[in-house]
Amino acid sequence: GAGVSQSPRYKVAKRGQDVALRCDPISGHVSLFWYQQALGQGPEFLTYFQNEAQLDKSGLPSDRFFAERPEGSVSTLKIQRTQQEDSAVYLCASSPEGRRFDQPQHFGDGTRLSIL
Amino acid sequence: QKEVEQNSGPLSVPEGAIASLNCTYSDRGSQSFFWYRQYSGKSPELIMFIYSNGDKEDGRFTAQLNKASQYVSLLIRDSQPSDSATYLCAVNPGGTASKLTFGTGTRLQVTL
Numbered sequence: 328g329a330g331v332s333q334s335p336r337y338k339v340a341k342r343g344q345d346v347a348l349r350c351d352p353i354s355g356h357v358s359l360f361w362y363q364q365a366l367g368q369g370p371e372f373l374t375y376f377q378n379e380a381q382l383d384k385s386g387l388p389s390d391r392f393f394a395e396r397p398e399g400s401v402s403t404l405k406i407q408r409t410q411q412e413d414s415a416v417y418l419c420a421s422s423p424e425g426r427r428f429d430q431p432q433h434f435g436d437g438t439r440l441s442i443l
Numbered sequence: 444q445k446e447v448e449q450n451s452g453p454l455s456v457p458e459g460a461i462a463s464l465n466c467t468y469s470d471r472g473s474q475s476f477f478w479y480r481q482y483s484g485k486s487p488e489l490i491m492f493i494y495s496n497g498d499k500e501d502g503r504f505t506a507q508l509n510k511a512s513q514y515v516s517l518l519i520r521d522s523q524p525s526d527s528a529t530y531l532c533a534v535n536p537g538g539t540a541s542k543l544t545f546g547t548g549t550r551l552q553v554t555l
Contacts, residue, residue, distance in 0.1 A: 358541060369447075369531050369545030370487065383542060418486060422541075429475050429494050432543060434486040 329353070331435035333419050339441045340409050348404045348438045350419030359402050360432055361394055362418040370418055376402060414442045446470060447534050449546035457554050462519040464549050466532030469513070474537030476508060476515045481529045481548065490530070491517065522553045
C-alpha cells in the first residue's frame with residue numbers, strides 16, 4: 328500500500344494478557360517509530376528503528392514493552408502482562424531516513440488498545 | 444515546563460477568517476518543526492514542516508519560525524469548516540536524535 332499500515336485497528340484485552348501490534352511502513356522507508364497517544368494528549372515517543380537496529384528505546388515505559396523489526400521492514404510492538412494504564416492509541420510512523428532532521432514522519436491510522 | 448507547549452483551545456474562528464496557531468519549545472538546539480492535523484479518531488496528517496527562520500507558505504497554510512524566540516506558528520487563511528481539527532506541533536531536536544516531541548495540540552473550530 329501507499330501508506331503506513333497498522334493492525335489490528337482495535338484491540339480489547341483483559342488485564343494481564345499479552346498483546347502484539349503490527350506496523351507495515353511505507354515501502355523503502357528506512358526509519359520506523361512507535362508512539363503512544365493517550366486521550367487528549369499529543370503522541371509520545373516510544374522507540375525508533377533504523378532498518379532492523381533499534382537505536383532508541385528510551386520512551387518504552389517499562390520492561391513489559393518490547394519492539395522488534397527483524398528484517399528491517401514490518402515491526403511488532405509487544406506488551407506483556409497488560410495493565411489498564413496501557414490503554415491508548417499506538418501509532419507507528421516511518422520516514423525515508425530518520426537521521427535527517429528535515430525528513431517528516433508519516434503516520435499510520437494507529438491501533439486503539441483497550442485494557443479491561 | 445513542557446518541552447513543547449500549545450494552547451489547548453478550542454480556538455474558534457469564523458469561516459473565511461485567518462486562524463493563528465502557536466507553539467513554543469524549550470530546547471534551543473531544536474532543528475526542525477512540524478505541524479500535523481489530527482481529526483478525531485484519526486492519525487496525525489502532516490501539514491507542513493519548517494527548519495529555517497522566517498516564513499514558509501504552502502497554499503492556504505503558512506508556517507513561521509523564530510528560533511531566537513523559540514516560537515513556531517501556523518497560519519491558516521480562508522479557514523474552512525473542514526479545517527476543524529486538532530493541530531499538533533512537533534519538534535525534532537536534530538543531531539542523531541530522530542524522535543519527535545509533540546505538544547498536546549490546539550483544537551480549532553471553524554464556524555459557519
